[in-house]
Amino acid sequence: MTTLARVTESPLVQVATEAERRPGTIKLCYGESDLPTPAFIVHAANEAALAGHTQYTHTAGAPELRAAIGAKVHELQGVELRGTEVICTVGGTMAIYLAIRAFVGAGDNALIISPAYAIYANAAVMAGGEARHVPLAADGNRFVLDIERLTRAIDARTRMIVVNSPSNPTGWMITEAEQGALVDLAARHDLIILSDEVYERLVFDTDIAPSLARFAERGTRDRVIIVNSFSKTYNMTGWRLGWAQASERTVRLMYAAAEFITSNPTAMVQQAGIVALRDGEASVRRLRAHLAARRDQVRTVLGTLPGATLAEPQGAFYAFLRIDGLTSSASLASRLVSEAGVALAPGSAFGPGGEGYLRLCFAASDATLGEALVRLQPHLKC
Numbered sequence: 001m002t003t004l005a006r007v008t009e010s011p012l013v014q015v016a017t018e019a020e021r022r023p024g025t026i027k028l029c030y031g032e033s034d035l036p037t038p039a040f041i042v043h044a045a046n047e048a049a050l051a052g053h054t055q056y057t058h059t060a061g062a063p064e065l066r067a068a069i070g071a072k073v074h075e076l077q078g079v080e081l082r083g084t085e086v087i088c089t090v091g092g093t094m095a096i097y098l099a100i101r102a103f104v105g106a107g108d109n110a111l112i113i114s115p116a117y118a119i120y121a122n123a124a125v126m127a128g129g130e131a132r133h134v135p136l137a138a139d140g141n142r143f144v145l146d147i148e149r150l151t152r153a154i155d156a157r158t159r160m161i162v163v164n165s166p167s168n169p170t171g172w173m174i175t176e177a178e179q180g181a182l183v184d185l186a187a188r189h190d191l192i193i194l195s196d197e198v199y200e201r202l203v204f205d206t207d208i209a210p211s212l213a214r215f216a217e218r219g220t221r222d223r224v225i226i227v228n229s230f231s232k233t234y235n236m237t238g239w240r241l242g243w244a245q246a247s248e249r250t251v252r253l254m255y256a257a258a259e260f261i262t263s264n265p266t267a268m269v270q271q272a273g274i275v276a277l278r279d280g281e282a283s284v285r286r287l288r289a290h291l292a293a294r295r296d297q298v299r300t301v302l303g304t305l306p307g308a309t310l311a312e313p314q315g316a317f318y319a320f321l322r323i324d325g326l327t328s329s330a331s332l333a334s335r336l337v338s339e340a341g342v343a344l345a346p347g348s349a350f351g352p353g354g355e356g357y358l359r360l361c362f363a364a365s366d367a368t369l370g371e372a373l374v375r376l377q378p379h380l381k382c
């Protein structure tokens with residue numbers, strides 16, 4: 001059996017397929033906003049294509065984009081990052097795949113702080129390794145890092161810890177103290193940390209999420225790989241542009257492999273990315289305000305449902321709802337499509353720790369979200 005044959009289809013696909021079959025279903029099961037890419041970014045891509053950005057670039061991305069990402073990281077996190085410490089990729093997805101592929105081999109394992117986006121486990125499996133889900137602990141309606149549980153899950157074949165904050169699906173945001181504990185643990189056991197920070201800018205009670213970049217000074221940078229993306233920050237999911245920050249050595253390892261998988265991300269999209277970074281701050285602020293209002297709208301309804309607990313969404317754009325006594329989130333999600341006309345993601349799509357939960361993506365318009373909540377309420381009441 002090849003490693004690809006061990007990749008499992010997400011339970012989310014079934015719900016999405018049922019939703020496609022029923023016109024009028026409100027689809028809050030996917031992880032993207034329903035807003036279009038801001039026009040100034042679209043114009044920048046058009047202009048770049050007309051100006052001749054239509055050929056291959058360096059596999060790791062155009063030097064001016066890599067430098068622009070370094071400058072943005074410095075502006076936002078106060079950390080020095082050279083262009084050569086950045087690889088631009090076909091979405092954050094490719095950066096995650098390359099990072100896992102680079103450090104997890106046959107017989108190795110990666111610890112995945114869960115519930116988590118399914119990509120990490122599948123990438124570890126595709127690399128011939130094992131994915132070990134290590135659940136966050138619950139503290140009231142918040143999640144917290146369970147460092148003891150992580151420590152217990154480490155063995156001689158553990159190569160990597162994967163953490164995603166702000167988190168899809170939980171909305172959890174790691175604290176700086178938790179980051180420090182994670183970095184110490186990785187140093188003690190000689191592990192790589194893969195930190196997926198694609199929702200870094202989409203946070204509600206602060207301007208930006210704490211980044212592990214602050215712990216990855218040159219020297220320890222070999223241990224920490226940070227993944228980020230244009231997809232969520234600039235409503236650019238379909239453009240497929242992301243990046244990883246790491247040591248030059250790790251970046252070279254990653255682009256040597258990328259050369260034979262995707263080569264560079266699309267040339268004119270990279271130019272549009274430079275403009276997004278340069279001129280996008282007002283649009284990021286507007287998006288954050290829009291999402292904060294949607295979060296409040298969801299909290300008002302789902303935060304008070306009897307028999308359910310809404311995890312506090314601190315960042316990203318998901319409401320992660322635990323339903324007391326729920327044993328099959330996939331069956332409930334399927335029933336909600338047929339009976340309520342709303343598609344949500346079953347918690348089981350995010351690893352064993354996600355069973356018993358539903359995930360609602362609230363990156364929708366006020367009206368769409370309002371209608372979905374009205375439809376859902378009678379079906380979720382215990």
Ligand SMILES: Cc1ncc(COP(=O)(O)O)c(C=O)c1O
Pocket residue numbers: 031090091092093094117164167168196198228229230231237240241242
């Ligand atoms: C946590 C997380 N990481 C990475 C990605 C991938 O994003 P991209 O569109 O940049 O490949 C997603 C997309 O949903 C995500 O939720």
